[in-house]
Amino acid sequence: EISACLVGSEMCIRDRLETLCRLMQEIGVTLIIDGNLPAKESLAWLGMDIITEAVTNSVRHGLASEVYISLGQSGGNFSMRITDNGIPPKSEPVEGGGLSSIRRKVGLFDGSVRVETKPRFVLSVFIPGGETL
Numbered sequence: 001e002i003s004a005c006l007v008g009s010e011m012c013i014r015d016r017l018e019t020l021c022r023l024m025q026e027i028g029v030t031l032i033i034d035g036n037l038p039a040k041e042s043l044a045w046l047g048m049d050i051i052t053e054a055v056t057n058s059v060r061h062g063l064a065s066e067v068y069i070s071l072g073q074s075g076g077n078f079s080m081r082i083t084d085n086g087i088p089p090k091s092e093p094v095e096g097g098g099l100s101s102i103r104r105k106v107g108l109f110d111g112s113v114r115v116e117t118k119p120r121f122v123l124s125v126f127i128p129g130g131e132t133l
Helices: 002-007 009-026 041-062 097-107
Strands: 030-034 066-074 077-084 112-116 122-127
Touching: 009 030, 009 041, 041 066, 041 077, 041 097, 041 122, 097 112, 097 122
Parallel strands: 030 066
Antiparallel strands: 066 077, 077 122, 112 122
16 A cells, blocks of 8 residues: 555545545544645655644544644745644643654654643644645
């Protein structure tokens, strides 16, 4: 399956995003996505990994029924902002597998991750030089 994705990786990323949207819709969760993933393949896959992890956490921990994903570009840099309508955490989240993994992966691209918990949970990612489609 991975080798098939290498031929048309852009389409595979879109397929994966469409599949995630469909699966979430089947359990009553709506993904609202504004913007595009980066054109650079490695950054697009990183963005897709972050979206998948964030959506999963929004539903699992915040019981969200809507997840808002904003993808943007400014000055050749890529940014993501993910929030939801779920229950905000009562305290600062303890970073375990998910957030730590995101930080590690984003760090490989000299990017940064910011987590806000009030008034609601917001995950912001900034990647220098990550232009969008």
